[in-house]
Amino acid sequence: MQRLRTFLDHHCNNPALVSVIEGLMVACKDIAYKVQLGSLAGVLGSAEQDNIQGERQKKMDVIANDLIKYSLQTMQPVKGMASEEEADPVACNPDGEFLVLFDPLDGSSNIDVNVTVGTIFSILQSNPGDDPTHESTYLQHGREQIAAGYVLYGPSTLLVLSTGNGTHMFTLDPRVGEFYLQRESVKIPATTKEFAINMSNQRFWLPEMQKYVSDLLRGEEGPLGKRFNMRWIASMVAEIHRILTRGGIFMYPYDSREPNKPGKLRLMYEGNPMSMLVEQAGGKASTAYDDIMDVEPTSIHQRVSVVMGSADEVDTVVRYHAS
Numbered sequence: 088m089q090r091l092r093t094f095l096d097h098h099c100n101n102p103a104l105v106s107v108i109e110g111l112m113v114a115c116k117d118i119a120y121k122v123q124l125g126s127l128a129g130v131l132g133s134a135e136q137d138n139i140q141g142e143r144q145k146k147m148d149v150i151a152n153d154l155i156k157y158s159l160q161t162m163q164p165v166k167g168m169a170s171e172e173e174a175d176p177v178a179c180n181p182d183g184e185f186l187v188l189f190d191p192l193d194g195s196s197n198i199d200v201n202v203t204v205g206t207i208f209s210i211l212q213s214n215p216g217d218d219p220t221h222e223s224t225y226l227q228h229g230r231e232q233i234a235a236g237y238v239l240y241g242p243s244t245l246l247v248l249s250t251g252n253g254t255h256m257f258t259l260d261p262r263v264g265e266f267y268l269q270r271e272s273v274k275i276p277a278t279t280k281e282f283a284i285n286m287s288n289q290r291f292w293l294p295e296m297q298k299y300v301s302d303l304l305r306g307e308e309g310p311l312g313k314r315f316n317m318r319w320i321a322s323m324v325a326e327i328h329r330i331l332t333r334g335g336i337f338m339y340p341y342d343s344r345e346p347n348k349p350g351k352l353r354l355m356y357e358g359n360p361m362s363m364l365v366e367q368a369g370g371k372a373s374t375a376y377d378d379i380m381d382v383e384p385t386s387i388h389q390r391v392s393v394v395m396g397s398a399d400e401v402d403t404v405v406r407y408h409a410s
């Protein structure tokens with residue numbers, strides 16, 4: 088079995104990037120340990136405060152954010168960071184070369200019911216002279232990511248990673264504290280019969296999305312000509328992991344509940360890194376109109392409509408929106 092470090096030494100010819108990924112994994116192993124202990128470590132429940140997005144934080148959102156933040160601040164190659172749980176970017180080493188954007192705990196509404204959550208991260212190259220306290224420093228297209236990944240805290244702790252050369256899965260052996268290669272160059276099947284969407288928002292979707300989902304629900308009797316199965320975990324990391332493992336389509340589209348926002352999920356630390364992992368595995372990632380990684384970033388907490396997974400099914404959704 089190949090250790091993460093050995094794999095990275097062979098597949099990533101950027102030692103500074105390897106050291107950042109390894110440093111992130113030290114923090115993520117600590118998060119995994121605390122998530123596993125749960126109430127025994129006193130980490131469940133609400134933090135009784137809201138984040139910048141007006142969402143109530145869980146204790147574990149704050150703990151995970153602090154663990155990653157403090158570890159990035161000690162890494163020489165990291166110039167700055169932006170997090171879902173931080174209103175503003177945080178400066179690290181002014182001479183660093185990388186910017187790290189992250190969602191410290193995705194799906195955190197699941198933490199109190201012992202369902203899978205995860206950490207999502209995106210790594211960008213910084214330009215010399217850029218100010219790490221300025222939001223504009225971080226506003227690069229998804230295509231410019233040099234690495235993206237997530238760590239899944241489920242029955243096993245997994246790292247799913249791309250440095251631009253395929254998407255690879257690693258499993259943590261908690262007995263020795265090492266990640267080992269589980270699957271190299273995963274491929275998402277182009278077709279699927281499984282979809283994931285929060286159906287309770289149906290009446291708020293655009294008519295095009297309503298039409299697609301209602302055709303899909305008609306199964307083999309409808310125009311899509313096949314019977315679909317549905318899953319909704321309310322944890323994007325867990326849904327994308329299922330899709331990377333066996334295919335499927337995941338959607339959190341625009342809806343009219345907050346008409347001025349393009350969607351619920353965040354572009355810079357949810358949409359973009361997941362899009363890179365999905366595309367590197369042969370899938371597609373769209374807003375229903377354009378590729379997510381081509382969306383022009385305007386703020387670090389920007390929202391985006393998300394349709395990603397099996398390529399043929401994403402194409403079908405885009406066709407419904409083109410007509």
Ligand SMILES: O=P(O)(O)OC[C@H]1O[C@](O)(COP(=O)(O)O)[C@@H](O)[C@@H]1O
Nearest residue numbers: 190192193194195196285321322323
């Ligand atoms: O509760 P809803 O509206 O179904 O939203 C679920 C979605 O929200 C998220 O939990 C948002 O992420 P956070 O938990 O990091 O805020 C996604 O993981 C998930 O897909």
Ligand SMILES: [Mg+2]
Nearest residue numbers: 190192193194
């Ligand atoms: Mg999230």
Ligand SMILES: [Mg+2]
Nearest residue numbers: 171190192193
């Ligand atoms: Mg989160």
